[in-house]
Amino acid sequence: MTRRYSAFSLLREGLSGQKGWEPAWRSPDPKPRYDVVIIGAGGHGLATAYYLAKNHGITNVAVIEKGWLGGGNTGRNTTVIRSNYFYPESVALYDLALRLYEGLSRDLNYNIMLSQRGMLNLVHFPADMEMAARLTNAMQINGVDAELLDRDQVRAMLPIYNYGPDARYPVAGGVLQPRGGIARHDAVAWGYARAASRAGVDIIQQCEVQDFIIEGGRCRGLHTTKGEIRADRVGMAVAGHSSVMAAKAGFSLPLISYALQACVSEPVKPILDCTVIAPGAATYASQSDKGELVVGGALDRVPSYGQRGNLPVLQGVVAGLIEMFPIFRQLKLMRQWAGIVDVAPDSSPIIGESPLPGLFLNCGWGTGGFKAIPAGGTLLAHLLATGQHHDISRPFDLDRFANGRLIDEAAGSGIAH
Amino acid sequence: MQIFTCPFCGPRPETEFHFGGDLGNARPEGFRAVSDDEWSRYLYHRRNEKGAVREVWMHMTCGELFAMERDSVTMEAAPGHALHGDAP
Numbered sequence: 001m002t003r004r005y006s007a008f009s010l011l012r013e014g015l016s017g018q019k020g021w022e023p024a025w026r027s028p029d030p031k032p033r034y035d036v037v038i039i040g041a042g043g044h045g046l047a048t049a050y051y052l053a054k055n056h057g058i059t060n061v062a063v064i065e066k067g068w069l070g071g072g073n074t075g076r077n078t079t080v081i082r083s084n085y086f087y088p089e090s091v092a093l094y095d096l097a098l099r100l101y102e103g104l105s106r107d108l109n110y111n112i113m114l115s116q117r118g119m120l121n122l123v124h125f126p127a128d129m130e131m132a133a134r135l136t137n138a139m140q141i142n143g144v145d146a147e148l149l150d151r152d153q154v155r156a157m158l159p160i161y162n163y164g165p166d167a168r169y170p171v172a173g174g175v176l177q178p179r180g181g182i183a184r185h186d187a188v189a190w191g192y193a194r195a196a197s198r199a200g201v202d203i204i205q206q207c208e209v210q211d212f213i214i215e216g217g218r219c220r221g222l223h224t225t226k227g228e229i230r231a232d233r234v235g236m237a238v239a240g241h242s243s244v245m246a247a248k249a250g251f252s253l254p255l256i257s258y259a260l261q262a263c264v265s266e267p268v269k270p271i272l273d274c275t276v277i278a279p280g281a282a283t284y285a286s287q288s289d290k291g292e293l294v295v296g297g298a299l300d301r302v303p304s305y306g307q308r309g310n311l312p313v314l315q316g317v318v319a320g321l322i323e324m325f326p327i328f329r330q331l332k333l334m335r336q337w338a339g340i341v342d343v344a345p346d347s348s349p350i351i352g353e354s355p356l357p358g359l360f361l362n363c364g365w366g367t368g369g370f371k372a373i374p375a376g377g378t379l380l381a382h383l384l385a386t387g388q389h390h391d392i393s394r395p396f397d398l399d400r401f402a403n404g405r406l407i408d409e410a411a412g413s414g415i416a417h
Numbered sequence: 418m419q420i421f422t423c424p425f426c427g428p429r430p431e432t433e434f435h436f437g438g439d440l441g442n443a444r445p446e447g448f449r450a451v452s453d454d455e456w457s458r459y460l461y462h463r464r465n466e467k468g469a470v471r472e473v474w475m476h477m478t479c480g481e482l483f484a485m486e487r488d489s490v491t492m493e494a495a496p497g498h499a500l501h502g503d504a505p
Contacts, residue, residue, distance in 0.1 A: 241467070243463070243464070243465035243466070243467075244465075244466075244467050247464075247466070252458065252462040252463070252464065252465075253462065253463075253465070254457070254461035254462050254463065255463065255465055256436075256463050256465055257465055257467075257489075301431075301432075301435070301436065302419070302431060302434075302436065302492070303436060303465070303470075303472075303489060304489055304490075304492060305467045305468075305489045305490045306489070306490050306491065306492050310418075310419060310431065310492075311418050312418060312430075312431065312432050342465075345460075345461045401457045401460075401461045401462075402453040402454050402456075402457040403453065
């Protein structure tokens with residue numbers, strides 16, 4: 001059986017009728033006991049399993065998933081990767097993710113199609129350039145690449161934007177993170193799943209958690225639709241459903257679940273070669289390798305678990321897109337969808353042990369979970385393996401809401417999630 | 418566009434409304450005697466339930482707060498009703 005992906009194996013399988021490929025991952029029945037069980041086979045859950053095996057040598061691990069792997073927010077995001085944050089804690093977290101993404105295709109032997117085409121945050125008015133300079137300086141001080149662009153530099157980089165005298169959102173400049181970009185979201189889930197499965201991790205799909213097994217005040221495993229699965233350490237990475245899981249475990253979380261929408265246009269020839277956000281239009285866009293414009297914006301404003309999204313925000317996003325790029329007026333939208341994201345009051349994630357000992361949290365990523373997958377996996381794996389925080393995850397513990405050390409990125413970097 | 422019903426103004430588009438948190442999340446009494454965890458639960462923790470929810474909403478155009486029962490999956494929303502100060 002062919003396991004490793006390479007030009008040579010592609011050639012060999014091509015000559016022998018493509019019959020020798022090994023399935024990318026196994027689909028075993030659950031064992032009654034594991035060292036670690038992870039709830040949620042999205043990017044964060046699968047990455048956690050992979051790093052448990054790779055960094056800590058723990059392979060007696062199961063990842064259980066209510067639906068199919070990568071079918072939640074991992075398959076619904078707009079694939080943007082960046083680390084243009086303000087606070088040192090956030091930069092340490094998101095740049096860890098970006099650095100791991102930079103080596104991930106080789107690490108996983110799976111092409112995640114990372115394209116570091118640059119992340120450009122536009123600035124609309126001269127007065128806003130001061131805040132843009134502040135963000136650029138903060139990023140540079142924190143060791144992340146950042147460039148402050150003036151209007152002419154933005155215009156040279158992004159000629160199709162609306163620079164007309166009647167433009168509703170004019171351009172005074174921009175903040176560019178050259179290492180930002182996009183990656184193939186499904187490939188991230190599939191690559192981690194394949195690598196984890198090969199390391200011995202059981203990925204169990206179509207298996208819903210019904211309740212936690214709590215003995216002696218500790219989490220000892222799970223009751224699932226495929227029977228009882230015991231483990232002394234359980235991690236959960238279930239995004240929008242974190243509060244639902246927490247209620248089963250007997251505690252609450254400082255989270256609200258909202259629908260976050262995105263849409264794609266019909267495919268067109270290459271026209272947009274960076275990821276660009278116009279804060280005034282509350283819209284951002286990039287062009288996929290297939291040629292589709294991938295477009296997103298702000299959260300729906302009504303808390304929701306319905307993976308649909310509502311019309312007012314979509315209207316605003318589409319209006320914003322054609323205001324930014326009048327040339328896109330005749331584009332047709334092909335698909336629109338929504339994922340359910342869990343938003344914390346300070347727009348930063350929650351990583352750490354839950355109020356139920358033995359159960360560890362990876363949640364609160366809000367609208368920005370995809371870009372953080374390798375870091376979320378690394379840090380949750382560290383917690384599950386050692387019972388202790390990694391230096392990078394400690395500031396993001398649940399205790400920050402009681403001791404007041406919030407990491408408010410909505411205020412810091414002006415980023416909405 | 419979804420329609421919510423303000424108890425004072427009647428059916429209005431969703432964009433006129435602002436989510437105000439869980440119904441019955443009363444401010445803890447006792448000031449300094451209130452523990453950090455209790456303040457944290459009051460300020461930040463939310464029930465965030467899937468299915469039937471009971472919430473406080475503001476109709477921004479008239480400025481009134483009111484109670485509304487909805488379903489957070491189907492998004493069906495019953496007409497809002499006035500708060501009476503005894504919410505829990």
